[in-house]
Amino acid sequence: MAPLFGWTPGWQELVVVAVIGLLLFGRRLPELGRSLGKGIVEFKKGLKGMEDEVEGGFNSASAPPADTARPPQRITSAAPKFDEANPSAPPKI
Numbered sequence: 001m002a003p004l005f006g007w008t009p010g011w012q013e014l015v016v017v018a019v020i021g022l023l024l025f026g027r028r029l030p031e032l033g034r035s036l037g038k039g040i041v042e043f044k045k046g047l048k049g050m051e052d053e054v055e056g057g058f059n060s061a062s063a064p065p066a067d068t069a070r071p072p073q074r075i076t077s078a079a080p081k082f083d084e085a086n087p088s089a090p091p092k093i
Helices: 011-025 029-056 058-062
Strands: none
Touching (some): 011 029
16 A cells, blocks of 8 residues: 555546546536636736736825815804893793
8 A cells, every 4th residue: 555645646536536526516516616706806806906006006096085175164053042132031942
């Protein structure tokens, strides 16, 4: 008997493993292929995004957009207003 450490599978062993895998996972292979393909596509998109960041530099990618000029907004007070003419009247909200 040969030790397992130096053993490499031949074509017969690979065929046997492939047949067993096909019998066990035959109906799920299309799903497995689709999910594996989607995973590879997402991985490539992530690598592309990292390459774009490295090429563009981190400062330009993380810079906040410049504020555009906006007209001043009216601020309303939340505090009640008191009628000075009639001090005993309840405050107006």
